[in-house]
Amino acid sequence: MLAAFTDALIAVMTLSNLVAMVSGTIAGIIIGALPGINVTVGIAILIPLTFGMEPLFALGLIAGIFNGASYGNAIPAILLNVPGTPAAVATTFDGHPMAQKGRSAHALRIACYASALGAIASAISLILIAPPLARVTLLFGPAEYFWLAILGLSSIAVLLGSDPVKGLIAACVGMLLATVGIDQMTGAMRFHFGYWELADGLPTVVVLTGLFAFSRVLMMAQEGKLTGVSCEDLKLSRDKSEGPILKGMLPTLTRSGIIGIIVGILPGVGGNAAALLAYNEEKRVAKDAETFGKGNPKGVAAAECGNSADNSSSLIPMLTLGIPGNAIAAIIMGALLVHGLVPGPQLFREEPLIVYGFMIQMLFTAAILFVLGGMVATRIFAQVLRLPSVVLVPLIVSLMTIGIYTTTYEIMHLYMAIGFGLVGYFMIKLDFPVAPFVLGLILGGVAEFNFRVAMRIAQGDWTYLFQNVVSKILVALLALIVLTALSRFIRDLRSRTRGTEAERMTEE
Amino acid sequence: MTFRSAEVMAGLMLVAFSVFAWREAASIRGDAAFFPSAIIVALGFFSLVYLVRSVAAGRRTEAVFERWWIFVAALAISLIYANAVAYVGYVTSTVVFIPVMAWVIGFRRPAYIAVTTLVYLLCVYFMFEVVFRRPLPSEMLLELLRSVR
Numbered sequence: 001m002l003a004a005f006t007d008a009l010i011a012v013m014t015l016s017n018l019v020a021m022v023s024g025t026i027a028g029i030i031i032g033a034l035p036g037i038n039v040t041v042g043i044a045i046l047i048p049l050t051f052g053m054e055p056l057f058a059l060g061l062i063a064g065i066f067n068g069a070s071y072g073n074a075i076p077a078i079l080l081n082v083p084g085t086p087a088a089v090a091t092t093f094d095g096h097p098m099a100q101k102g103r104s105a106h107a108l109r110i111a112c113y114a115s116a117l118g119a120i121a122s123a124i125s126l127i128l129i130a131p132p133l134a135r136v137t138l139l140f141g142p143a144e145y146f147w148l149a150i151l152g153l154s155s156i157a158v159l160l161g162s163d164p165v166k167g168l169i170a171a172c173v174g175m176l177l178a179t180v181g182i183d184q185m186t187g188a189m190r191f192h193f194g195y196w197e198l199a200d201g202l203p204t205v206v207v208l209t210g211l212f213a214f215s216r217v218l219m220m221a222q223e224g225k226l227t228g229v230s231c232e233d234l235k236l237s238r239d240k241s242e243g244p245i246l247k248g249m250l251p252t253l254t255r256s257g258i259i260g261i262i263v264g265i266l267p268g269v270g271g272n273a274a275a276l277l278a279y280n281e282e283k284r285v286a287k288d289a290e291t292f293g294k295g296n297p298k299g300v301a302a303a304e305c306g307n308s309a310d311n312s313s314s315l316i317p318m319l320t321l322g323i324p325g326n327a328i329a330a331i332i333m334g335a336l337l338v339h340g341l342v343p344g345p346q347l348f349r350e351e352p353l354i355v356y357g358f359m360i361q362m363l364f365t366a367a368i369l370f371v372l373g374g375m376v377a378t379r380i381f382a383q384v385l386r387l388p389s390v391v392l393v394p395l396i397v398s399l400m401t402i403g404i405y406t407t408t409y410e411i412m413h414l415y416m417a418i419g420f421g422l423v424g425y426f427m428i429k430l431d432f433p434v435a436p437f438v439l440g441l442i443l444g445g446v447a448e449f450n451f452r453v454a455m456r457i458a459q460g461d462w463t464y465l466f467q468n469v470v471s472k473i474l475v476a477l478l479a480l481i482v483l484t485a486l487s488r489f490i491r492d493l494r495s496r497t498r499g500t501e502a503e504r505m506t507e508e
Numbered sequence: 509m510t511f512r513s514a515e516v517m518a519g520l521m522l523v524a525f526s527v528f529a530w531r532e533a534a535s536i537r538g539d540a541a542f543f544p545s546a547i548i549v550a551l552g553f554f555s556l557v558y559l560v561r562s563v564a565a566g567r568r569t570e571a572v573f574e575r576w577w578i579f580v581a582a583l584a585i586s587l588i589y590a591n592a593v594a595y596v597g598y599v600t601s602t603v604v605f606i607p608v609m610a611w612v613i614g615f616r617r618p619a620y621i622a623v624t625t626l627v628y629l630l631c632v633y634f635m636f637e638v639v640f641r642r643p644l645p646s647e648m649l650l651e652l653l654r655s656v657r
Contacts, residue, residue: 049635052640052642053640165554165557165558165561166558168550168554169522169551169554169555169558172547172550172551172554173551175547176529176544176547176548176551179543179544179547183539183540185539185540186537186538186539186540188536188537188538188540190533190536190540190541190544191529191532191533191544214586217582217586218579218582218583221578221579221582221613222574222575222576222578222579222582224575224578224613224614226614226615388615390610390613390614390615391610391615391620391621391624393582393609393610393613394605394606394609394610395606395624395628397586397589397605397609398589398602398605398606398628398632399632401586401589401590401593402593402598402632402636402644405590405593405594405645406636406642406643406644406645409594409645411590411591411594414590414593414594415587415590418583418586418587418590422583425579426518429514429572429573430511430514430515430518430572444547447543448543451543452539452543493561
């Protein structure tokens with residue numbers, strides 16, 4: 001492992017890869033700060049553009065965007081009280097009150113350094129946990145992989161969003177679309193409707209780009225925000241604080257970092273939960289709890305550190321098992337697949353340079369945030385808020401179009417991207433979570449393949465799926481998730497029935 | 509359209525999609541049909557639950573699709589642009605597309621748009637042609653001019 005790690009470190013330190021990491025981080029901060037778009041949209045647009053690039057160069061850009069956007073989200077949250085993503089909600093609690101008191105620059109620097117430290121801790125956890133875990137997963141057979149895929153998918157479908165039924169529908173549609181094309185085991189064509197372009201299945205990158213980027217563009221066009229933020233609102237006060245920015249915050253950062261890392265590994269929980277949990281924990285243990293929500297710098301540090309500490313750790317299940325735990329991990333998995341890299345334990349054996357290189361890039365891009373957290377850079381990044389979001393609409397469509405088209409030069413792929421953009425648009429409008437759909441598309445093939453291999457090994461004996469200890473644990477976890485979903489569904493149904501009765505009584 | 513009626517419509521479409529997918533899956537032979545059929549059954553079940561719940565739900569009267577004409581226009585322009593990139597060329601199509609799209613969705617500052625289009629195209633050209641050596645689709649106008657010469 002050490003030799004592979006050293007080789008990867010040397011590979012990452014080339015000039016082109018360093019340029020990719022720095023420009024990715026800058027792009028990430030801008031994407032995070034920009035109104036209307038987020039890290040998933042940013043990476044979704046980037047993936048088709050990375051086709052043909054050196055894998056480490058492309059992954060350096062992605063790592064930079066991922067870590068950079070975590071801090072970028074804090075800029076509108078602190079200056080305008082507008083969280084660009086749910087993960088930045090907790091940052092507004094104390095960040096904006098600090099800005100109102102004329103301490104916006106101090107709040108932004110705390111956010112930046114806390115983000116950087118959280119992301120560094122997360123990258124270290126990825127480097128330490130992923131390789132041994134990958135070795136353990138080599139012992140997994142098809143039955144375990146089948147249950148793991150179903151468990152990953154169910155947890156996302158049920159735990160993400162407020163409505164398990166919608167999550168499950170999205171997951172089923174995604175899994176069904178994963179069966180389009182030639183069946184790997186029998187060679188039978190499935191759901192191709194006479195289009196032989198579909199023989200290889202739906203191109204994951206095209207679907208991801210359409211689903212995340214084009215749907216967002218349609219939303220932005222409809223929202224029609226014609227003006228950006230005025231210069232007055234973006235005036236940063238001078239940071240008058242003395243001494244180190246994070247002085248006395250080590251316990252805060254340690255607690256928040258650990259919470260973020262654990263939450264990141266869990267499927268379907270996400271950065272917003274990490275930030276909120278870290279914030280609440282900080283408030284719970286604080287002696288000055290009453291100052292939280294009124295501009296306590298520890299509140300900003302806890303939220304930002306927790307939010308960023310979930311970044312790299314959320315990639316652990318994807319890199320070691322090939323099971324992404326959230327939408328961003330699924331998109332990054334799509335990026336790996338574009339370069340012919342199939343995540344899972346075999347990736348550590350076959351492509352150690354790439355996989356260790358990517359983990360080091362996650363660490364480096366987090367460290368780059370320290371350099372970019374200076375006041376000059378922060379002032380520049382804040383200026384992107386002046387951009388009217390509608391200007392981005394034609395630019396994103398154009399970038400998405402040329403990225404997809406120059407990958408294969410097939411116009412069919414452009415139609416597909418637009419089609420899936422429409423699907424994503426309607427899903428957002430009707431409160432369907434998009435992540436289970438994407439994970440269904442990626443994990444559907446994994447689940448089916450391993451299920452059928454298991455059945456062939458067992459010659460059709462279903463009990464084979466439940467024989468191994470690991471399988472039994474996974475089935476027990478699955479049962480727990482199903483029960484959780486069921487109880488939520490019944491509670492939801494009761495509250496809806498009560499609501500309808502109350503409406504009727506009011507009308508009467 | 510209210511949120512409730514949109515949900516009912518989505519429920520109906522999902523049930524119809526499940527029936528259609530089931531019929532398609534029936535034509536798949538052997539082992540290959542088992543997994544998609546199982547998913548379709550689950551999809552059909554959850555879609556029915558969703559539909560029944562949407563019909564029985566209280567009235568959510570908030571509008572779902574505001575400014576729908578903008579949505580239709582943006583979609584139509586994007587489709588035309590996708591075709592134009594393939595047949596007319598990237599630069600020519602983009603020079604027309606960015607101002608038209610911006611104008612249609614309400615952004616009407618010509619100088620701002622002109623500068624944005626120019627800077628954007630220069631960046632894309634530099635990244636694709638110079639840095640990554642990934643050829644942009646050929647320009648129909650240039651081809652025509654060459655053939656005239």
